[in-house]
Amino acid sequence: MTDMTSPMPHARTDAPDAEGREERRLGFWLTLPAQLLVLFIALFPILMQIYISLTDWSPLDGIPWYRAYELWIGLLNYADLAGDPRFWSALWRTGLVMAICVPVQVLLGLGLAILFVDDFRGKRVLYSTILVPMMVVPAVAGYMFFMLFQSGGPINDLLSMISGQRVTIAWLSDPDLALFAVIVSDIWQWTPLMFLILLAGMVSVPQDQQMAAVLLGASWGRRFRTIVLPRMKTIIIIAVAIRVIENFKVFDNFYIMTGGGPGVATETISIYIYKVTQQELIWGYVAAIALAILIVLSVVSMLAIRKMRKA
Amino acid sequence: MASISFRNVTKRFGDVTAVDDVSFDIRDNAFFCLFGPPLSGKSTILKLILGLEKPDAGEILIDGRPVTGIGPAQRNVAMVFQNLALFPHMSALDNIRFPLVERRVAPDKIAARVAEVCEKLHIGHILHKPPAQLSGGERQRVAIARALVRDPVAYLMDDPISALDARLREQTRVELRRIQQEMGKTLVYVTHDQEEAMSVADGMAVFQAGRICQTGTPEDIYRHPNSTYVAGMLGAPAMNVVPMALAASLQVQGPQGADSLGVRPENLRVAPGEGARITEVEPLGGFTTISVDLAGQSLRATLRGQPRFTTGQPVALSVDAGRAHFFDTSGAALAAH
Amino acid sequence: MTEIVMENLGKDFGDFTALAGMNLTIGDGEFVALLGPSGCGKSTTMNMIAGMLDPSHGEIRFDGRPMNGVPMARRGVGFVFQNYAIFTHMSVRENLAYGLRAQGVGRSEITRRVAEIAELLQLTPMLDRRAAGLSVNILQRLAIGRSAVVEPAIFLLDEPLSNVDAAFRAVMRSELKSLQRQFRQTMVYVTHDQLEAMTMADRIAVMDHGRLLQVGTPLEVYNHPADTFVARFIGAPGMNLLSGQVVSSDSGTQVDLGAAGRSGPVMAAQGGDVLFGFRPEEVQPDPAGPLAMQVSMVERIGARTILHLVTQGHEAKAVLDSETPTPGQGEVFRFSIPAASVRLFDAKTERAL
Structure with a gap:
């Protein structure tokens, strides 16, 4: 709305006085049990991870998890991790997927938002349709x-129709094409999610x-660059942050389409962890990977938040 | 029915003293106005009366009894908020009933009480409508009805009509005064509009930075402001205040110690002659505002009707007998000469 | 500096007629106020002048050039929005330079003109401040400066004072007026506040329900309202209108006002039912006066006292200066109206007689 402050006097009530401080202290004690519970729920899994990651514990050893200290190996898991080429390649691949997906999604979302910010015929129907994938x-x-990209699937059929000759591209068994397919x-x-968030911002x-x-003679492009984009800065950063974090966790559709293959061609960090957990059962090592990722993600979110504060 | 008194009340928020050693008395059934610029402590006074804030020093009395330690719910003082705070999803009737329903008053008593209040406020015909379908004035009355329905000892209003347009404000303030006279309850009213304050109130306190500068009837304060600050706060255009050196050109003699001379625009006489020059003529129909230049000082005069003066015309100025105000170097008023 | 001509200008939104056949010429360098209550068509008119809306019929010409179909960016119109629409994410300087940059003016030229306008509007000390958090009067000056710097031929102002505190409005009014004098541009000012229109405009166009009711200088409109709407709308309080009948007797033509009495002699060309109009300021307290009404409320507002008067079927107000002794609430007030101050309106058409 307006940027003007209303002439409403006195917005100072939040300043504490002696009375208020006393009340606040009482409030602290009353909510303490609940706060501790929440803290415990939030922190326990992480603390457990840290503990397990410093051991060579596996569920097959027959030792309960809390006695994992018997298999204490210190930072050895982390040292292994640093030298594990499969981990680094999964991490690099996750980064690559992110570097392609996030900008494309944001730009497509922004483009769609520009189209949808004005009214046109059939806007509502189209709007709902676009949101379906989400x-x-x-x-x-x-x-x-998985079905679409089968070698006898609709995509190859479509390409055959266009080119006029029979196309049988093995999308999901070629390493590069498989990565392309999962990115698509x-x-x-x-x-659609980017579109929704960016439209709300716009x-x-x-x-x-x-x-x-407009009345000052600004063209559409100048207006977009100088008024719309700067005012959307915060929301764009939020959108990007959401996608970056989500993309790190990408799993379901990748796993169903390719199972991380062929070979490790589409193995992202999540798939890698899944395989190590379920197939190799070295849980101490898994815990180390999980923590490493948590740290990477925390740094990314912190950077995003700092950027947002500045905007 | 309640009188309200403040005895040396001080309220601080951190380093800021919002209310500074304030004392005043509001008699029972008064329409009392707290008047001053934004952030001068008016709204804090309301919160202190309501019991939403506790004074750091001093005492507040309602009906002669100290209310220290009595919570907001037990004080039975009602409040009409600036934005009215009506519930948009409820009809006017449900809005008005709300305080009684919340207090689990018997349904037949609620009906009787609502009918009584609505009759006095002339809103019986709009009770079925939601707030969105009411006019600004009607919404105002519904909000007042909701405040009055629980039969408070006093009710408070924080700048309730500033959001209305000029014409509606004029009507509503007359309406407010009529309602207050008919309801016969103490009403404490906050505003920063001088015309509104003078129009509605039978008693007022002028605030500056948490302190009271002057209390009295609006008429009394308007006629005898005790400082240049108060003089400037009431009246539009504001009182002309010029150095005593110009008194002779205005044909006025001041008392000993006078440093400046104050003349209300309506008391400044303008006649063809010498000494000053007209810089602007603003005809408003029933009145004409004339700006004149007197030795580099700009003065404003309000004349009745549509006198024929033109910009640039030389004029002589004088002041209505006994209508000059004198102030000392600190800005405090001196007894008239 | 442009003359604006509106010819049979109209705008319909579906079945709703926002503006019906407006004819108005605004002279070069003139300050015209479009005055009326909300929904009267004043903003629609302004938006059509700016090119934000296309007229349903009729024509707008700037200096003879038809504007229908000309996009708003090319009309050379400066627009000051109700809430000023300042780009709050930019500095004051960037705001001022925006229009010049958009039009591709050279860098040194931009610097020069921004400095010039900033000096004129006393914005120089805050050029590098962010526009967010500036006070209202600075925002107003900035809004005007941002439009003025591109030197538009026409300035349109859409209720720029409606968000301003009552106490501060007088200051803003006089500031705005002196700015108009400096720029000498054609100005169209939309407002619902008759005081703003009276104090600032060269001419006032009073509108209601999509119609232009009267155009004239503030005093013309005040002294000779064309109909009862204008009579009530102009002035604070507006004109009193009491229904009565013109009667002729030995003592000349008079208006019979029923319970309020019978007016002094009036000039009336026609008999029958009329509305007897007089300004509250023209009421003369007169113990022997022909009219009498009961005082229902006394409002003392500093220099003025407003008496609210009632009698069966009639309501009126009288404005006296505070020096005049006034009757108390509930008492009967006798008064007279100078014959020259009486305005008669046809009871049916509500037009001035």
Whole structure:
């Protein structure tokens, strides 16, 4: 709305006085049990991870987890991790997927938002249609794209029709094409969310400021660059942060489409962890990987939040 | 029915003294106005009366009894908020009933009480409508009805009509005064609009930075402001205040110790002659505001009707007999000469 | 500096007629206020002048050039929005330079013109401050400066004072007026506040329900309202209108006001039912006066005292200066109206007679 402050006097009541401090102290003690519980629920899994990651514990050893200290190996898991090429390649691949998916999703979302910010015929129907992928369960989306990219699937059929000759590209068994296919499925599924968030941001850019810019002779491009984008900065950072974090965790559709293969061609960090957990059962090592990722993600989120504060 | 008194009340928020050693008395059934610029302590006074804030020093009495330690719910003082705070999803009737329903009053008593209040406020015909379908004035009355329905000893209003447009404000303030006279309850009213304050109140306190500068009837304060600050707060255009050196050109003699001379625009006489020059003529229909330049000082005069003066015309100025105000170097008023 | 001509200008939104056949010429360098209550069509008119809305029929010409179909960016119109629409994420300087940059003006030229306008509007000390958090009067100056710097031929102002504190409005009014004098541009000012229109405009166009009711200088509109709407709308309080009948007797033509009495002699060209109009300021307290009403409330507002008067079927107000002794609430007030101050309106058409 307006940037003007209302003439409403006195917004100082939040300043504490002696009375208020006393009340606040009472409040602290009353909520302490609940706070401790929440803290415990939030922290326990992480603390357990840290503990397990310093051992060579595996569920097959027959030792309960709390006695894992009997298999104490210190930072050896982390040392192994640093030298594990499969971990680094999974991490690098996750980064690659992110580097392609996030910008494409944000740009597509932004483009769609620009189209949808004005009214046109059939907007509502189209709007609902665009949001459908977001509501599809990722595993189901994975299955859909698994079907689409079969060598005898609809995509090859379409290409055959266009080119006029029979196309039988083995999408999911070629390392590069498989990566391409899973990236397409991710973009298909998550562009709508970007669109939704960015549209909300775009609609909230004050209409009269845009009108003022028009009256001052600003072209569409200048208006977009100088009024719309700067005012959407925060929301774009939020959108990117959400996708970066989500992308790190990408699993369902990748696993269903390729199982991380062929070989390790589409093995992201989540798939890698899944395989190590379920197939190799060296849980101390898994805990170390999980913690390493947690640290990476925390750093990314912190950077995003700092950026947002500045904006 | 309640009188409200403040005895040397001080309220601090951190380093800021919002209310500074304030004393005043509001008699029973008064329409009392707290008047001053934003952040001068008016709204804090309301919170202190309501019991939402506790004074750091001093005492507040309602009906002669100290209310220290008595919570907001037990004080039975009602409040009408600036934004009215009506519940948009409820009809006017449900809004008005709300305080009684919440207190689990018997349904037949609620009905009787609502009918009584609505009759006095003339809102019986709009009770079925939600707030969105009511006009600004009607919403106002519904909010007042909701405040009055629980039969409070006093009710407070924080700048309730500033959001309305000029014409509606004029009507609503007359309406408020009529309602207060008919309801016969102590009403404490906060505003920063001088015309509104003078129009509605039968008693007022002028605030500056947490302190009271002057209390009295609006008429009394307007006629005898005790400082240049109060003089400037009431009246539009504001009182002209010029150095005593110009008194002779205005044909006025001041008392000993006078440093500046104050003349209300309506007491400044303008006639063809010499000494000053007209810089602007603003005809408003029933009145004309004239700006004149007197030795580099700009003065404003309000004249009745549509006198024929033109910009640039030389004029002579004088002041209505006994209507000059004198202030000392600190800005405090001196007895008239 | 442009003359604006509106010819049979109209705008419909579906079945709703926002503006019906407006004819108005705004002279070069003139300050015209479009005055009326909300929904009267004043903002629609302004938006059509700016090019934000296309007229349903009729024409707008700037200096003879038809504007229908000309996009708003090319009309050379400066627009000051109700809430100023300042780009709060930019500095004051960037706001001022925005229009010049958009039009591709050279860098040194931009620097020069921004410095010039900032100096004129006393914005120089805060050029590098962020526009967010500036006070209202600075925002107003900035909004005007941002439009003025591109030297538009026409300035449109959409209720720029409606978000401003009552106490501060007088200051803003006089500031705005002196700015208009400095720029000498054609100005169209939309407002619902008759005081703003009276104090600032060269001419006032009073509108209601999509119609232009009267155009004239503030005093013309005040002294000779064309109909009862204008009579009530202009002035604070507005004109009193009491229904009565013109009667002729030995003592000349008078208006019979029923319970309120019978007016002094009036000039009336027609008989029958009329509305007897007089300004509250023209009421003369007169113990022997022909009119009498009961005082229902006394409002003392500093220099003025407003008497609220009632009698069966009639309501009126009288404005006296505070020096005049006034009757108390509930007492009967006798008064007279100078013949020259009486305005008669046809009871049916509500037009001035």
